[in-house]
C-alpha cells in the first residue's frame with residue numbers, strides 16, 4: 001500500500017519531466033500519423049488533447065476529394081470536404097504539441113522495439129515511438145470515358161453519402177453483375193426507377209457468379225421492378241450538371257446523363273450508384289509488415305493496433321469493415337486512446353526503474369491495471385467499460 005501511494009505521488013512529476021526518455025531531437029515524435037483525412041486528423045486531435053508530440057504527414061489525395069458535399073456527419077452535414085478538413089486543421093492547430101506537414105511518406109520502418117523511422121519523398125526523416133497508418137483507400141474506376149470525369153458528381157459510390165440529393169430520380173446501377181443487385185436493397189427507400197446496366201456481363205459465366213454472390217437476384221428484380229440493361233456501354237455523357245442545377249433548400253441535385261452503348265443507342269439517367277472495387281491508397285503499411293485481410297490492413301478492431309507492435313491502422317484502410325467519415329473519426333480516436341495508454345504504461349515502467357522503486361513481485365496488479373485504477377477513467381471515460389473488461393487482462 002505504501003509503495004502504491006508513493007508511486008501515485010510521484011506520477012505527475014516523474015512522467016511529465018520524463019527523466020527516462022532522453023531529450024528528443026526536433027525530428028523525434030511520440031507519434032507520426034501518415035495521412036490527413038478524417039481518420040488521421042481525428043487521431044491527431046486525440047493526441048493533441050493529451051499533449052503528445054505528434055506529426056501528421058499528408059499527401060492530400062483524399063478519397064472524397066471530388067465530392068460536392070460531405071453528408072451524414074452530424075454537425076457538418078452539407079459542408080464541402082475542403083471546408084471540413086480546413087476547419088478540423090484550424091481547430092487542431094491551436095494545440096502546440098502537434099503539427100501537420102504536406103508530404104508523401106515513402107517508407108515506414110521499425111528501427112528497434114520502440115522506434116519507427118519515417119521517410120518522405122522530399123527526403124525528410126523522422127523517428128517516432130508509434131505510428132498511425134491513416135492512408136485510406138483508392139477507388140478503381142473503369143476506363144470508360146465519362147466515368148472518371150463525373151465520379152463523385154452524379155456517379156456515386158455510397159447511398160448514405162449522396163443518395164438523398166437524387167431521391168425519386170431515374171437511377172442507374174453500374175458495376176460487375178455480382179455487385180449491383182445488393183445495391184438495390186440499399187437504395188429502395190431513395191429511388192424506385194432503377195436500371196441495372198450490366199454492360200454485357202450477363203453471360204453464362206457472369207450469371208453463375210451472380211447466382212453465387214446474390215442467389216435471390218431474380219426475386220430482387222421482380223419485387224423492386226429493376227430493369228436490366230445488358231448493352232455494352234461505350235461512354236457516359238453529362239448533359240446537365242447538378243452542381244449548377246440544384247435546390248440547396250431541398251437538398252436536391254439535378255444531374256442528367258446519357259449512357260451511350262456500342263450499338264449507337266442511348267439511355268438517360270439522373271445519377272448512378274456503383275459497385276466498383278477499391279485498393280489501399282498506399283503500400284507503406286504493408287511494406288512495414290502489416291498483414292492484409294482482403295484489401296484491408298489487418299488489425300485489432302478494438303484498439304486499431306496491427307500485428308506490428310506500435311503501428312496502428314485506422315479509417316478506410318483498416319479491416320473493421322466500415323468506410324465513412326464518422327467511422328474514420330472513431331477509429332482515429334480509438335487509436336489515439338490506445339497509443340496514449342500504451343505510452344503512459346511504458347513511461348510508467350521507466351519511471352519506476354528511474355525512481356529506484358520496484359513493484360513487489362507478488363503484486364497481483366499489472367502496471368496498466370495500476371495506471372488505470374488511478375488515472376485511467378480520467379483519461380477517457382468513454383472506454384471505461386472496455387478498460388474494465390479487457391485491459392484488466394493486459395499483462
Ligand SMILES: Cc1cc2nc3c(=O)[nH]c(=O)nc-3n(C[C@H](O)[C@H](O)[C@H](O)COP(=O)(O)OP(=O)(O)OC[C@H]3O[C@@H](n4cnc5c(N)ncnc54)[C@H](O)[C@@H]3O)c2cc1C
Nearest residue numbers: 035037039059060061063071105136161282315316324325
Ligand atoms: C465519392 C465519395 C463520396 C463520399 N462521401 C462521403 C460522405 O458524404 N460522408 C461520409 O461519411 N463518407 C463519405 N465518403 C467516404 C469517405 O470519403 C471515407 O470514408 C473517408 O475519407 C475515409 O477517411 P480516411 O482518413 O481513412 O481516408 P482519406 O480521407 O482517403 O485520407 C487518406 C489520406 O492519406 C493520404 N496518404 C495516403 N498515402 C499517403 C502517404 N504515403 N503519405 C502521406 N499521406 C498519404 C492521402 O493523400 C489522403 O489525404 C465518400 C467516399 C467517396 C468515394
Ligand SMILES: *[C@@H]1O[C@H](CO)[C@@H](O)[C@H](O)[C@H]1NC(C)=O
Nearest residue numbers: 058059060061100101102103
Ligand atoms: C499543403 O497542401 C494543401 C493542399 O492539400 C495546400 O493548400 C497548402 O498550401 C499546402 N501547404 C504547404 C505549406 O505547402
Ligand SMILES: *[C@@H]1O[C@H](CO)[C@@H](O)[C@H](O)[C@H]1NC(C)=O
Nearest residue numbers: 022111112113114115116127
Ligand atoms: C532505438 O533507436 C533509437 C534511435 O536510434 C534510439 O534512440 C533508442 O535508444 C533505441 N532504443 C532501443 C530500445 O534500442
Ligand SMILES: *[C@@H]1O[C@H](CO)[C@@H](O)[C@H](O)[C@H]1NC(C)=O
Nearest residue numbers: 142143144174175199232233
Ligand atoms: C464495360 O465493358 C467493357 C468491355 O468489357 C469494359 O472495357 C468497360 O470498362 C466496362 N464499362 C463499365 C462502365 O463497366
Ligand SMILES: *[C@@H]1O[C@H](CO)[C@@H](O)[C@H](O)[C@H]1NC(C)=O
Nearest residue numbers: 199200201202203230231232
Ligand atoms: C449480354 O451481353 C453479352 C455480350 O454482348 C452477351 O454475350 C450475352 O449473351 C448477353 N446476355 C443476355 C442475357 O442477353
Ligand SMILES: *[C@@H]1O[C@H](CO)[C@@H](O)[C@H](O)[C@H]1NC(C)=O
Nearest residue numbers: 300301302303390391393394
Ligand atoms: C484486441 O485487443 C484487446 C485489448 O488489448 C484484447 O483484449 C483483444 O483480445 C484483442 N483482440 C484480438 C482479436 O486480438
